[in-house]
Amino acid sequence: xxxxxxxxxxxxxxxxxxxxxxxxxxxxxxxxxxxxxxxxxxxxxxxxxxxxxxxxxxxxxxxxxxxxxxxxxxxxxxxxxxxxxxxxxxxxxxxxxxxxxxxxxxxxxxxxxxxxxxxxxxxxxxxxxxxxxxxxxxxxxxxxxxxxxxxxx
Amino acid sequence: xxxxxxxxxxxxxxxxxxxxxxxxxxxxxxxxxxxxxxxxxxxxxxxxxxxxxxxxxxxxxxxxxxxxxxxxxxxxxxxxxxxxxxxxxxxxxxxxxxxxxxxxxxxxxxxxxxxxxxxxxxxxxxxxxxxxxxxxxxxxxxxxxxxxxxxxxxxxxxxxxxxxxxxxxxxxxxxxxxxxxxxxxxxxxxxxxxxxxxxxxxxxxxxxxxxxxxxxxxxxxxxxxxxxxxxxxxxxxxxxxxxxxxxxxxxxxxxxxxxxxxxxxxxxxxxxxxxxxxxxxxxxxxxxxxxxxxxxxxxxxxxxxxxxxxxxxxxxxxxxxxxxxxxxxxxxxxxxxxxxxxxxxxxxxxxxxxxxxxxxxxxxxxxxxxxxxxxxxxxxxxxxxxxxxxxxxxxxxxxxxxxxxxxxxxxxxxxxxxxxxxxxxxxxxxxxxxxxxxxxxxxxxxxxxxxxxxxxxxxxxxxxxxxxxxxxxxxxxxxxxxxxxxxxxxxxxxxxxxxxxxxxxxxxxxxxxxxxxxxxxxxxxxxxxxxxxxxxxxxxxxxxxxxxxxxxxxxxxxxxxxxxxxxxxxxxxxxxxxxxxxxxxxxxxxxxxxxxxxxxxxxxxxxxxxxxxxxxxxxxxxxxxxxxxxxxxxxxxxxxxxxxxxxxxxxxxxxxxxxxxxxxxxxxxxxxxxxxxxxxxxxxxxxxxxxxxxxxxxxxxxxxxxxxxxxxxxxxxxxxxxxxxxxxxxxxxxxxxxx
Numbered sequence: 076x077x078x079x080x081x082x083x084x085x086x087x088x089x090x091x092x093x094x095x096x097x098x099x100x101x102x103x104x105x106x107x108x109x110x111x112x113x114x115x116x117x118x119x120x121x122x123x124x125x126x127x128x129x130x131x132x133x134x135x136x137x138x139x140x141x142x143x144x145x146x147x148x149x150x151x152x153x154x155x156x157x158x159x160x161x162x163x164x165x166x167x168x169x170x171x172x173x174x175x176x177x178x179x180x181x182x183x184x185x186x187x188x189x190x191x192x193x194x195x196x197x198x199x200x201x202x203x204x205x206x207x208x209x210x211x212x213x214x215x216x217x218x219x220x221x222x223x224x225x226x227x228x
Numbered sequence: 229x230x231x232x233x234x235x236x237x238x239x240x241x242x243x244x245x246x247x248x249x250x251x252x253x254x255x256x257x258x259x260x261x262x263x264x265x266x267x268x269x270x271x272x273x274x275x276x277x278x279x280x281x282x283x284x285x286x287x288x289x290x291x292x293x294x295x296x297x298x299x300x301x302x303x304x305x306x307x308x309x310x311x312x313x314x315x316x317x318x319x320x321x322x323x324x325x326x327x328x329x330x331x332x333x334x335x336x337x338x339x340x341x342x343x344x345x346x347x348x349x350x351x352x353x354x355x356x357x358x359x360x361x362x363x364x365x366x367x368x369x370x371x372x373x374x375x376x377x378x379x380x381x382x383x384x385x386x387x388x389x390x391x392x393x394x395x396x397x398x399x400x401x402x403x404x405x406x407x408x409x410x411x412x413x414x415x416x417x418x419x420x421x422x423x424x425x426x427x428x429x430x431x432x433x434x435x436x437x438x439x440x441x442x443x444x445x446x447x448x449x450x451x452x453x454x455x456x457x458x459x460x461x462x463x464x465x466x467x468x469x470x471x472x473x474x475x476x477x478x479x480x481x482x483x484x485x486x487x488x489x490x491x492x493x494x495x496x497x498x499x500x501x502x503x504x505x506x507x508x509x510x511x512x513x514x515x516x517x518x519x520x521x522x523x524x525x526x527x528x529x530x531x532x533x534x535x536x537x538x539x540x541x542x543x544x545x546x547x548x549x550x551x552x553x554x555x556x557x558x559x560x561x562x563x564x565x566x567x568x569x570x571x572x573x574x575x576x577x578x579x580x581x582x583x584x585x586x587x588x589x590x591x592x593x594x595x596x597x598x599x600x601x602x603x604x605x606x607x608x609x610x611x612x613x614x615x616x617x618x619x620x621x622x623x624x625x626x627x628x629x630x631x632x633x634x635x636x637x638x639x640x641x642x643x644x645x646x647x648x649x650x651x652x653x654x655x656x657x658x659x660x661x662x663x664x665x666x667x668x669x670x671x672x673x674x675x676x677x678x679x680x681x682x683x684x685x686x687x688x689x690x691x692x693x694x695x696x697x698x699x700x701x702x703x704x705x706x707x708x709x710x711x712x713x714x715x716x717x718x719x720x721x722x723x724x725x726x727x728x729x730x731x732x733x734x735x736x737x738x739x740x741x742x743x744x745x746x747x748x749x750x751x752x753x754x755x756x757x758x759x760x761x762x763x764x765x766x767x768x769x770x771x772x773x774x775x776x777x778x779x780x781x782x783x784x785x786x787x788x789x790x791x792x793x794x795x796x797x798x799x800x801x802x803x804x805x806x807x808x809x810x811x812x813x814x815x816x817x818x819x820x821x822x823x824x825x826x827x828x829x830x831x832x833x834x835x836x837x838x839x840x841x842x843x844x845x846x847x848x849x850x851x852x853x854x855x856x857x858x859x860x861x862x863x864x865x866x867x868x869x870x871x872x873x874x875x876x877x878x879x880x881x882x883x884x885x886x887x888x889x890x891x892x893x894x895x896x897x898x899x900x901x902x903x904x905x906x907x908x909x910x911x912x913x914x915x916x917x918x919x920x921x922x923x924x925x926x927x928x929x930x931x932x933x934x935x936x937x938x939x940x941x942x943x944x945x946x947x948x949x950x951x952x953x954x955x956x957x958x959x960x961x962x963x964x965x966x967x
Contacts, residue, residue: 092344102263107256108256108263108265109255109257110256111262111409111458112262112487113408113409113458113490113897114896114897114898115489115490116490116897116898118898121408148256149255150255152255153254153255155251158251158254158255162254162255165250165254166246166247166250166251167246168863169244169247169863169864169866171247171250171253171254172459172708172709172867172871173409173457173459173460173707173708174249174253174254174258174458174708175260175407175408175458175459176408177253177254178256197649197650199905200649200906201649201905204904204905205904207408207897207902207904208408208905209406209407209408209459209461209871209875209902210459210708210709210867210871211867211870211871212867212869212871212872212908213870213874213905213908214866214867214870214908214911215863215866215867215870216905
C-alpha cells in the first residue's frame, strides 16, 4: 500500500508491505535512522517522534495509519549550525552519554518545552517518564531542561 | 633542562568539556552498529532453543533454504575452525551442537534479502528436541562438582572469635545490564576471502582472537572495527552474534547485518550473577572486627564467560572497606542450565557489598553503635592490609573522607506533598501520605581497579603530531562513558594544544587497549595516551632543543625555536606505547598475595519513603561521595555517579530477571522494570580527590563504584523505615509487608 507522510516538512511516499511500524519504515525505507529501535513495545521511548502534534512511540504506530500525517523526527529538530535549544542544553549539561536514548529524549523534551516553557521538576519527570535512559540517571537531562528554562542557551 | 607543562590549554584535564560525538548524537546522525547499511546487504536472524536443557533430535534447514530470498542457513556443522569460543575458557559451541544448555542458545542462523524474510526463515527451520531436566539449583551443581571455580581465603587466626556475633543469609537476584542499544553487527567480505566486522563490543581484540579461531582464518584477514555502541555495562564483554554474522557474510559473499530484538538481547548476553551468601561477623565489645566468615555461592549459568574473575572479585571484597585480621571465605561459582552470567558493572563486588554492608548494620544495631561510627572505627585505609588477600593498600584510599563527605550533605525535608507522583507507588498505586514512613541508610563500597590476579593487563595508544593537529589512535571501546573526551583532555594537557582528534583504529592497525570494563579505561587507555603524549613531547623537545611545547611550536626560554610545520617537516611525528599497571600476582592456595593493582572507595546515603502496608517504596534521594583520585572531567564523573546509582536503585527495588526452570519469564522492557525518570531519586554528589599512584595525573576509574554501595544503602533505608530484616534484593512488596 502506498502511503504519503509529511516528514520533517517534506512529503515522503513509501510503499508499505504489510504490518510494518512507522519506526521500521523510517529506519529501513526512508533513510532516517536517527529514530532508534530498542524495545518495540512502547516502553522505552527511544523511537519517539512527533506524530500530528503528539509525542508517540513510532514502534506502536502502524505505517499504514501514518498515511496523510505529519511527523517530526530527530533529524528535523535542528541543524548543526542551529541546534534546538534543548539539543544545545543536552550537550552543555552532559545529558548525552551513549546517546541511544537521546533522539527520543530530545524529541520529547523539545515538545514539552514548546507546550510549557517553564516546566516544574515533577512535570519534566512525568513528561519524560516514557523515555528510559540507562546511562545518565536522568540528572543531567533534568539540568538541561533547567538550562533552557533559564534561557541560558 | 626542565620541561615546562603548558597550563591553561583549552579543554585540558580538570574541565568539563563537551563530548566530540555529542552533536551527532543529539542530531540523530551518530552511526550505531544497528544503523550501518549498504545497498546489497543481507539481514541475519537467529533460531534459538526454547528449552533450558534439551537434546537436539532433529535439525532440518531445508524448509528455510527453500524460501524465496533466503541466501544461507548455517549451523554448527558449518563451523570451519574451533567449534567453541569463550574469553577465558573456550567452552561454548558457536551453535548448539547436540544439547542445548540454556534457554535461548543459538541453533542456526539465516541470511536473507530482508529482515522479515530472515526471521520467518529462522522460524521455518525444523528443530525437534527431547527435553531434559535442567539443573537450576547452584548448590546441587556444586555438590555434583559442576563449578567454574572454587576458591578459599584463609587469613589470620581461624580460631579467632569475638564476643559480638551477627549472622545472616543474603541473596541477590539476576540483574540485566539492559543497555538501550541491543547487540548488532555488520560484516563485509573484502573480496579476498577476508572480512571487516563492525560490532558492538567492549574489547575488539579479545573478540577478534575468538572469531578467527572459530572461522579458522589468518588473524590479519579479519579486521574488527569499533562500532557505535548504545551502552554496555558488561553485557558486551563476551561474544554474542560476532561469529554468526561473520560466517553468514563469508558464506554469501555479501555484507550481512544482524540486530537482536529486545527479547533476543535478554537471551543473548550474560547477566549479573545471582548469589546466595552466608555471613558471620565477629567483633569485640568496642565494635572492632575480629573475624569474618563467609560462604559465597554464585550461579554462573551454562558457560564460563568471566565467571572465574567475577567469583574472585566477590571473594576478595567479602569484607568491604574494613580492617579485619582473620577472614575465612569459601566461594564457588556453579555451572547450571540457568542463563549464562558474566560481567555487569561492579563485577562480583556488588553481591558481597550488599551482604557485608547489611552485616555491618546488624552489627551496629547489636552493639548499639551508630552505623557510621562502626564503619569509621574499622575503616580500611592506605597502608593497611586488605582483610582478605592481605596485600598492603598502596596509593590513596580516602575511606574516612567519603564517609564524612556523604554524611555532611544536608538531608531533604520530610514529605509534605500529596502529589501522587511523589508518593510510593506513584499515580497507579497511591499511598496516603499519612501512612508513609521515611528511612535513611548508609553503605560504603570498595572495588579493585583494572584487571587482577596476574593478568597481563595492558593498553596500547599511538599519539601522532601532524601539521593539522594531534591524532590519538586507540582500539579502546567508547561505549558512552566518555573515554573519547578524557583521552582528548589528557593529550591536550600534555601537548599544549586543543587540536586533538581521537581515531578509533581497528584490530589490524593497533594492539589491544584491553576491555572497557573493570573501571579501567581512564587509567589504562588514559595512561597509555598520557605516556605516548609525554614520549612524543619529549622527543619533539629533544629534536629542537626546546623546553616547552605549545600549540604553535617549540619554545626555549620563552622564545619560539620551531613551528609545528617545522616539527612535521619530514612528515608526522609519532610515539607509540604499551602501558601496563603495577604488576599483580595470582593468589596462593589461601587467597593471599598482591592480587590487585589498586582500589577505589565510595559511600552512599539513601533516603526512602515507604508505605509499609502496601509494601511500596519511593527512593527519594541517593547521595554519594566518590573517591576519584584526580577529577579529569567533573561533569563526566557526575554522569557516571548518577547513572551508576540508578542501576543500584534498579537492583535494590525493581530489576530482576525472573527465571523458572532456566527460562526467563520477563525478557521484555514491559516486564523487566528499569528506573524511569519518575522512579529516579534526586542525587547529590561529592567528588573526593586524593590523587592515586599510577593513573594519569593521579586519576582513578570510577565507573563501577556508584553501582556497588548504592543498593545496600537503599535497603538499609528501607529497613530503617520498616524494621523488616530484608536480606534479598530486589526488595519486593511482599518482603516489606511480610507475607
